[in-house]
Amino acid sequence: MARRTKRLAKLKLSQLYSFGLCHRSPYDDDQWRIGRVFRQVYVNDPDKYELEGLTYPLNGVSTTKYTVVTFVPKSLFEQFRRVANFYFLVCGILALTPLAPYTAVSAWSLVPLCITVVLTMAKEGYEDWRRKQQDDELNNRIVKVHSGNGNFEETKWNNIMVGDVVKVEKDNFFPADLILFSSNYSDGICYVETMNLDGETNLKVKQALEVTLDLNEDTKFSNVRQKIECEDPNANIHSFVGTMNWEGQEYPLSPQQLLPRDSKLRNTEFIYGAVIFTGHDTKVMRNATDPASKRSKIEKKMDKTIYFLMFSLLIIALLGSVLFGIWTKEDLKDGAMKRWYLRPDATTIYYDPKRADLTSFFHLLTALMLYSYFIPISLYISIEIVKILQAGFINNDIKMYDKESNEPTHARTSNLNEELGMVDTILSDKTGTLTCNMMEFIKCSIAGTAYGQGVSEVEKAMAMRKGARLDADIENGDHKEKKIDEGPHVKGFNFEDPRIMNGNWIHEPNKDIIRDFFRLLTICHTCVPQVDEIGKVSYESESPDEAAFVIAARELGFEFYSRSQKHITVHERDLIRNVFQERKYEVLNILEFTSSRKRMSVIVKEPEGRILLLIKGADSEIFKRLGPGGRKFEEETRQHINEYSDSGLRTLVLAYRVLDEKDYKGFAEKFHAAKVCVSADRCVKIEEAADSIEKDLHLLGATAVEDKLQKGVPECIDKLAKAGIKIWVLTGDKMETSINIG
Structure with a gap:
C-alpha cells in the first residue's frame, strides 16, 4: 500500500498529471x-x-472547454471572433478619444457591448461548469x-x-x-x-x-x-x-x-x-473530440448580413469624408467660408483647411462612430437571451422525456438550438435504430430444398402495394399464419413447416444433411447458455442472429445446453425413444467473425473422434470456398437466397469440412504462432492461417432471419419524408434486402 501511495503522489506532482486532466494524452497521434x-x-x-x-x-478525465486559467482569454477570443463584437470594440475604443462626436457620453457606447460579451461568457461558463460537474461525478466514482x-x-x-x-x-x-x-x-x-x-x-x-x-x-x-x-x-x-x-x-x-x-x-x-x-x-x-466552438447557420448568416451592413456603413462614411475633404479645400481656395457653422476662425486638427486630407481621415473615424448604430448590437443580446430560454424549455419539455430510461432531454450546447429546425438530411443505421434488433428464424434452405412457410413484413407490404394475396397466406380460404399463433410464441423463432418440425425431418430424403445443418447451428456460435433453477435454458449472445439460430435448433430438437472454454454440450432428441441424448464436442479453435472476414468458423472434435470445421457467413465468402465435391446444391441455394433477400430477410450460408489429423495439426501450429505474435501484422497472420483451412467446403444450406421494424418507424419516416427531409440508411445487408426493406 505504501508503494502505491508513493507512486500516486509522484504522478500527481508530475507535469503529465497536471496537464492530463485538462487535455488529451500529450502524445503524437502518429x-x-x-x-x-x-x-x-x-x-x-x-x-x-x-x-x-x-x-x-492517472485516470482522471476532463471534457471541459475551459480551465480556470484559460477561461477569460479563450472566451474573449471566441466573443471577438464575431465581426460585430470586434467592430463595436474598435468603435468603443475610438469613442473614448477626442474624435467622438458625442464626447459627453462616450463611455456609455461600450455598455451594450459589455452586456453582450458578459452575458455570452456567462452562458459559456455555465455550460462548461455543467460539463465539469459531470466530469467530477465521473472522476469521484468509487x-x-x-x-x-x-x-x-x-x-x-x-x-x-x-x-x-x-x-x-x-x-x-x-x-x-x-x-x-x-x-x-x-x-x-x-x-x-x-x-x-x-x-x-x-x-x-x-x-x-x-x-x-x-x-x-x-x-x-x-x-x-x-x-x-x-x-x-x-x-x-x-x-x-x-x-x-x-x-x-x-x-x-x-x-x-x-x-x-x-x-x-x-x-x-x-x-x-x-x-x-x-x-x-x-x-x-x-474517440472523444475536444469541445468545439459551435456556431449555427443562423449565426453564420447573421455574420454575412453584418458584413453587408458594415460595407454599406463604410461606403457612406467614406463618401461623406471624401466630400468633407473636398469642401474643406474649397473653403481655403476661395476664402468664402460658406460653412460658417464649422467656425473657421477656431481652426483645429479636426477642421483645418490647410490640411484637408488629414481632416478628411479624422472625419472618417468620426463618421464610423456616428453611424455605428447602423449595426444592431441589441440583436445579439436578444438572441443570447432567447437561446438561454430555449435551452430551459428543451430541458423541461415533457414530450421529450423518455419514460423507459428515465432520461429528460439535455441541451448541452444552446448555440445550436435553431439547427433543430434546419435538418434536411438524416443519416441512420438500420439494425437497432429502425429495426428492433430482435431476429426471428423464419426460413431456411437445406440441401437445395426451401423450408419455412412464414411471411415477412416486406412480403406483406409488397403484396398490399400490388393488391395481391400471398400464396403462403392462403389455405382453403383461411390464413395459414393462424397455425403459427396457436401455441405460445417463442422469442426468436417464427418458423413453420411440418416437413421438418416435430421430428418429421427424419423422413426427408436428405435427413443426414438436415441433421448436420442443425448441429452446425447448435455449435458454430459464441452464445453462452444460462440454465435456471428449473432447468430452462436461455441464451446470451453478442449477435441476435446467433441467438435466433440456437433457439431455432433447440425448437427443432438440437439443444445447445452448456459450454466451457474447451467443450460444448448439446442435447439431441432421440426420435425413436423420445428422449434427449447428450453429445459433448471438444472445441479446438474458434475463428471469430469480423466485418472484413464476413464469416465465422469453429473447429470441433466429435465424440466419435472426427474433426470438423463448421462455418457460416455471407454467400459471397462461402460459395467461393466450396470444394469441387461440395457444390451439389449451390444453384438451388443461390436461388433461395435471392428470394429471401427480396423478402427483406438476412441470410447466411452454412458449410462444413472434415479435417484429417495432419491438416489440422499444421493449421493449429500456424494459428497458434499467429495468435501469440504481437506485431502490427498479427491480424494479417491470423487471417492467412484461417484462409489456409477454410477451403474445400461442403455446402449444407442457408438461413433466413427477419428483423422487424420498430413500432412507429413507418409513420415517423412518412412524416419526415413529407417534411422534405432526405433519409440515408447505412446497412450491411445485401443490396436486394436493403432496397426491399426501404
Whole structure:
C-alpha cells in the first residue's frame, strides 16, 4: 500500500498529471498505431514502473472547454471572433478619444457591448461548469482496488493507475480499460453492455484466459505479479493486441479479454481485471473530440448580413469624408467660408483647411462612430437571451422525456438550438435504430430444398402495394399464419413447416444433411447458455442472429445446453425413444467473425473422434470456398437466397469440412504462432492461417432471419419524408434486402 501511495503522489506532482486532466494524452497521434507493441504493464507491482522509468497518466478525465486559467482569454477570443463584437470594440475604443462626436457620453457606447460579451461568457461558463460537474461525478466514482496482501479498498476513479487490479461489481461501469482475469462464473465469462461506446443494446460476452480463472477471490491476488505487453493507446474499440506473461509462458490477449471504460457489467456478480489504459489513453476518450466552438447557420448568416451592413456603413462614411475633404479645400481656395457653422476662425486638427486630407481621415473615424448604430448590437443580446430560454424549455419539455430510461432531454450546447429546425438530411443505421434488433428464424434452405412457410413484413407490404394475396397466406380460404399463433410464441423463432418440425425431418430424403445443418447451428456460435433453477435454458449472445439460430435448433430438437472454454454440450432428441441424448464436442479453435472476414468458423472434435470445421457467413465468402465435391446444391441455394433477400430477410450460408489429423495439426501450429505474435501484422497472420483451412467446403444450406421494424418507424419516416427531409440508411445487408426493406 505504501508503494502505491508513493507512486500516486509522484504522478500527481508530475507535469503529465497536471496537464492530463485538462487535455488529451500529450502524445503524437502518429505514434499510436494499432498493433504496435509499446506499453508494458506490471500487474500489482508499482515499484517496477519507477525502475523501468515508465510514467502513465492517472485516470482522471476532463471534457471541459475551459480551465480556470484559460477561461477569460479563450472566451474573449471566441466573443471577438464575431465581426460585430470586434467592430463595436474598435468603435468603443475610438469613442473614448477626442474624435467622438458625442464626447459627453462616450463611455456609455461600450455598455451594450459589455452586456453582450458578459452575458455570452456567462452562458459559456455555465455550460462548461455543467460539463465539469459531470466530469467530477465521473472522476469521484468509487471502485475497489487491490491495495496489497489480498485487500481491496474503495478508491476514486481518478486515483486509479496502470497496473492496478480492480474489482467491478454488477451494474457498475468499468473505470478504465481492463484485462479480464476472472468472474463469478467458473469459466471466466462476463456480460458487457457497450451502448455508450457503439450504441448497441445487445450484451457482449467477454471471457478470461483459462490460466487466470483461479483468481476469483480477493485473497488470491496477494502474490500476483504479472507482465502484460500490449498495443499503444488507440481509438479502435474493436481491436486489441497483446500478450500476458504467466509463469514464464506467453498467452495471447484479444478483444475477448478487453473491458473498455464506459461499458457496464451486466448479468455478472463481479469481475477482477488489471488496468492497462487510464484517463485520456482509454479507447472511449481516444474517440472523444475536444469541445468545439459551435456556431449555427443562423449565426453564420447573421455574420454575412453584418458584413453587408458594415460595407454599406463604410461606403457612406467614406463618401461623406471624401466630400468633407473636398469642401474643406474649397473653403481655403476661395476664402468664402460658406460653412460658417464649422467656425473657421477656431481652426483645429479636426477642421483645418490647410490640411484637408488629414481632416478628411479624422472625419472618417468620426463618421464610423456616428453611424455605428447602423449595426444592431441589441440583436445579439436578444438572441443570447432567447437561446438561454430555449435551452430551459428543451430541458423541461415533457414530450421529450423518455419514460423507459428515465432520461429528460439535455441541451448541452444552446448555440445550436435553431439547427433543430434546419435538418434536411438524416443519416441512420438500420439494425437497432429502425429495426428492433430482435431476429426471428423464419426460413431456411437445406440441401437445395426451401423450408419455412412464414411471411415477412416486406412480403406483406409488397403484396398490399400490388393488391395481391400471398400464396403462403392462403389455405382453403383461411390464413395459414393462424397455425403459427396457436401455441405460445417463442422469442426468436417464427418458423413453420411440418416437413421438418416435430421430428418429421427424419423422413426427408436428405435427413443426414438436415441433421448436420442443425448441429452446425447448435455449435458454430459464441452464445453462452444460462440454465435456471428449473432447468430452462436461455441464451446470451453478442449477435441476435446467433441467438435466433440456437433457439431455432433447440425448437427443432438440437439443444445447445452448456459450454466451457474447451467443450460444448448439446442435447439431441432421440426420435425413436423420445428422449434427449447428450453429445459433448471438444472445441479446438474458434475463428471469430469480423466485418472484413464476413464469416465465422469453429473447429470441433466429435465424440466419435472426427474433426470438423463448421462455418457460416455471407454467400459471397462461402460459395467461393466450396470444394469441387461440395457444390451439389449451390444453384438451388443461390436461388433461395435471392428470394429471401427480396423478402427483406438476412441470410447466411452454412458449410462444413472434415479435417484429417495432419491438416489440422499444421493449421493449429500456424494459428497458434499467429495468435501469440504481437506485431502490427498479427491480424494479417491470423487471417492467412484461417484462409489456409477454410477451403474445400461442403455446402449444407442457408438461413433466413427477419428483423422487424420498430413500432412507429413507418409513420415517423412518412412524416419526415413529407417534411422534405432526405433519409440515408447505412446497412450491411445485401443490396436486394436493403432496397426491399426501404
